[in-house]
Amino acid sequence: MTVMLRSESVSRRFGGIQAVDNCSISVEKGTITGLIGPNGSGKTTLFNLITGVYDPDSGDTYFEDKRITDLIPSKICHQGLSRTFQITRLFWELTVLENMIVPIRQVGVRAMLGPNMFRHEVDRAMDLLEWVGLTHLKDEPARKLSFGQQKLLEFAAILMADPKMVLLDEPAGGVNPTMIRFIMNLIRELNSKGVTFLVVEHNMGVVMELCNHVIVLDQGTKIAEGSPKEIQANPIVLDAYLGN
Amino acid sequence: MEFLRRWWKVVVLGLLLVYPWIYRAPYYHSLGFKVLLFAMMATSWNIMGGYTGYKSLGHSAFYGLGAYLVAIAANDLGWHPFLSAPLLGLVVALVAMVLGWIMLRTSGSAFVISTIAMLLIFRLAALNLRGITKGAPGMSQPLPPWTPEFSRMPFYYYMLLWLIIALAVSAYIRRSRFGLGLVAIRDDEGKAEMVGVNTTLYKVLAFGLSAYFVGLGGGVWSYFTTHISPIFAFDIVVGVDMILMTMIGGLGTLWGPVLGAFVLIPSEDFILFNFGSTSIYLAIIGALMIGVILFLPKGIIPTVEMWLENRRTPRAAHQDAMSMAEMHGLVDTFDKEKGK
Numbered sequence: 001m002t003v004m005l006r007s008e009s010v011s012r013r014f015g016g017i018q019a020v021d022n023c024s025i026s027v028e029k030g031t032i033t034g035l036i037g038p039n040g041s042g043k044t045t046l047f048n049l050i051t052g053v054y055d056p057d058s059g060d061t062y063f064e065d066k067r068i069t070d071l072i073p074s075k076i077c078h079q080g081l082s083r084t085f086q087i088t089r090l091f092w093e094l095t096v097l098e099n100m101i102v103p104i105r106q107v108g109v110r111a112m113l114g115p116n117m118f119r120h121e122v123d124r125a126m127d128l129l130e131w132v133g134l135t136h137l138k139d140e141p142a143r144k145l146s147f148g149q150q151k152l153l154e155f156a157a158i159l160m161a162d163p164k165m166v167l168l169d170e171p172a173g174g175v176n177p178t179m180i181r182f183i184m185n186l187i188r189e190l191n192s193k194g195v196t197f198l199v200v201e202h203n204m205g206v207v208m209e210l211c212n213h214v215i216v217l218d219q220g221t222k223i224a225e226g227s228p229k230e231i232q233a234n235p236i237v238l239d240a241y242l243g244n
Numbered sequence: 245m246e247f248l249r250r251w252w253k254v255v256v257l258g259l260l261l262v263y264p265w266i267y268r269a270p271y272y273h274s275l276g277f278k279v280l281l282f283a284m285m286a287t288s289w290n291i292m293g294g295y296t297g298y299k300s301l302g303h304s305a306f307y308g309l310g311a312y313l314v315a316i317a318a319n320d321l322g323w324h325p326f327l328s329a330p331l332l333g334l335v336v337a338l339v340a341m342v343l344g345w346i347m348l349r350t351s352g353s354a355f356v357i358s359t360i361a362m363l364l365i366f367r368l369a370a371l372n373l374r375g376i377t378k379g380a381p382g383m384s385q386p387l388p389p390w391t392p393e394f395s396r397m398p399f400y401y402y403m404l405l406w407l408i409i410a411l412a413v414s415a416y417i418r419r420s421r422f423g424l425g426l427v428a429i430r431d432d433e434g435k436a437e438m439v440g441v442n443t444t445l446y447k448v449l450a451f452g453l454s455a456y457f458v459g460l461g462g463g464v465w466s467y468f469t470t471h472i473s474p475i476f477a478f479d480i481v482v483g484v485d486m487i488l489m490t491m492i493g494g495l496g497t498l499w500g501p502v503l504g505a506f507v508l509i510p511s512e513d514f515i516l517f518n519f520g521s522t523s524i525y526l527a528i529i530g531a532l533m534i535g536v537i538l539f540l541p542k543g544i545i546p547t548v549e550m551w552l553e554n555r556r557t558p559r560a561a562h563q564d565a566m567s568m569a570e571m572h573g574l575v576d577t578f579d580k581e582k583g584k
Contacts, residue, residue: 053438072442072444073437073438074437074438074439074440074441074442074443075442077439077440078440082439085435089432089434089435089438090435091428091431091432091435091436093427093430093431094424094427094431098424101424102428102441104440105440112420112421112422112425113416113421113422114420115419115421116419116421157439158439161440
């Protein structure tokens, strides 16, 4: 098994809070890895450190054995590492189709000065929209979509960048059970095509069913990892969640 | 009606081409020149302020820089302003990109304040670098070689040409991948960066481009007035006017800044003429601005578009309902039963 993403003892402090504390994780290629932990344990901060939103105070992150610590977020995205947000973020005034087009990798002056969408890009976007069931909304502004549709669009849009790995921040948060099942199936389908996932999720049912490896954070550092079964039985994890 | 909808651009262009021959007094030529100049500069400002959402209050700095560069080139090198303005505009754009690279680390009100600070620095420099700018009294440059009564007309047509070019650039950008990236930045910059848009590069390029036509406009203006001084060249009101025009016409629309210039400049002149040069004209303009903000907060073009859309809405809503029903297999059965 090869390692896709690895963070080595990264730390980040905000004022008096050590949000991420000497944390090392690694995600193997082709897996769906879960990242769980109580509220405030540093999951989202770790995501932000990996994707370049924040620079770590110390430590390094490697993606496919390439150091990405100092890269700006757009460059990290170009390496093939994409993410979604805990609170869905879309380009609200742009149409659904335009939201799909923006993430397509654009390099060089010629790409930037080309038309805003090429035929083959539209075809590809429409295929993906059909896959998540949003085809009929393609010309609506994103703000008009329902909450669940927004989540699906955000997910479909980042796939336009052909990511090798996707970080999902609470894909099942605030979504109804039918939609959760739908999203889980989408993740599994992509995973079978070779995309690696790192998923932050509070819904333990989803984590246990979806993930083949789980990492547990508490107070900014890794306290346990293993298969979902091992994690469920781990007394340290239970302590972290329930307090002792 | 259908004819106008298809050919209105040609009609407007035709009217603008014959205008100086119908209104032959130099005053009308000056007025026309000023309208076209500001329409072009507002179009340029709109690339940054409208498409990208970064509202610069300091674009007068590029106006003044263009004015001084062109004046100095005319005096020391003998370059004709009509040729040097488009060239020296590139220098202005380059300066804007370097400064933008620093200022665009901020956003929102911090960015606005940094652009004002930039303008004040330029003005201070123009006042004090006497060796280059001749300080507060300002500098003159050679008069145009044309006869006085026609001296305004070449300016008018020259500006018309550049307005068309600026509009073409603005329209092209709006439809390009670059423009889509700019609008994405306006919507959610962090997200844009996260999905792979190099936001710093995009913003700096947009800033430079939006400074280019303003610098060019300043250069042509300096030739037009023949005498420039720091307080007029680096006057914040010039930049504010560009913003007002864009807001009146429609922020982030292609034609909004042009429409705004065609409304604002003549009405400013009209009020100034009818109420004298007392400060009352400022009060009237202020009242007009409040009216626009209250009743047309999005500007004329988006508001009119919304009215038109609302008039069409009943049908659109019906179509939406029908397509929803169709999706759920309701229409099909309904239509079939009706068919029987």
